Amino acid sequence: MSNEDGHPRSLGEHDQVDISRANPARMYDYYLGGAHNFAVDREAAEKVLAILPETRTFAAQNRAFLQRVVRFLVGEVGITQFLDLGSGIPTVGNVHEVAQAMNPDCRIVYVDHEPVAVAQSRRLLADNENCAVIHADIRQPQSVLAHQDATRLLDFGSPIAVLMLQVLPFVPDSDDPPSIVAAYREACAPGSYLALAHSLTPEYWPGAVSEAIELYTTSTHPLCLRTPEQVAVLFDGYDLVEPGVVFTAAWRPDRAVTQQEAISSRAVAGLGLLTSG
Structure with missing residues (x-):
């Protein structure tokens, strides 16, 4: 969302923000204590929290x-390029803040199709020459990869970190998530990474989780939860970095975590290294 000269502008009537239904990105912002959400999002989020406070x-x-994964990629691997797919609403501790605090030369391209997320991100990053925000659907990899901001900031001939954190739960099986992941993988050079986190199926959640999931069916993007085995398949073509696909809280934690803390993630995450093109 920008003017003809490419500068950010305010969210306007032509950005087609649907405020008649809750949006998962704005609900997630609310869970994190953010302010970029509407009454319909807060109402839906509170209903979920009433059923599942663990959210x-x-x-x-x-x-x-x-x-943690961005610190690892910048500090231990030396990655300086990030493509954050389904980046959501900007909140404290986003990719650019973590990466550029360690290396100011890091370049980050955020991608989201939620107009509020895009508008707020562009407003936040207006003075950051090493960041851009693309308004696009991650299910259309070629349009994302060919976007002028992606080609301007990212060198696909050098290693890139692709981030897909909690975006694929909103991509149904009918859209073939493995093929979407593969399209981004094929665009990357050897030495690139895929960081992925994904919510788990109901048996990994407590209480009346089915009721909470049902609340998302009336949102703009219903949930498509997957098992750890189904998530692991998404790393096909990558070599998993230790400790592999594990509960989110157990992936290279900053301190020792108990098994119960790990399980309370209700999601798994992993990091894959691309060793061949």
Whole structure:
């Protein structure tokens, strides 16, 4: 959402923000304590929290994983390019804040199709020359990869970290998530990485989780939960970095976590290394 000269502008009537139905990205922002949400999102989120208070813990642990994996990629691997797919609403501790605090030369391209997320991100990053926000659907990899901001900031001939954190639960099987992941993988050079986190199926959640899932069916993007085995398949073509696909809180934690803390993630995450093109 920008003017003809490419500068950010405010969210306007032509951005087609649907405020008649809750949006998962805006609900997630609310779980994290953000302010970029509408009454319809807060109402739906509170209904979920009433059934599953653990949802706030889930969101916080996902954000903590994002920060740990970015620190690992910048600090231990030397990655300086990030493509964050389904980046959502900007909140404290986002990719650019973590990466550029370690290396100011890091370049980040955020991709989301939620107009509020895109508008707020562009407003936040207006003065950051090493960041861009693309308004696009991650299910259309070629349009994302060919976007002028992606080609301007990212060198696909050098290693890139592709982040897909809690975006694929909103991509149904009918859209063939493995083929979407593969399209981004094929665009990357050897030495690139895929960081992925994904919510788990109901047996990994407590209480009346089915009721909470049902609330998402009336949102703009219903949930498509998957098992750890189904998530592991999404890393086909990559070599998993230790400790592999594990509960989110158990992926290279900053401190020792108990088994119960790990399980409370209600999601798994992993990091894959692309060793061949």
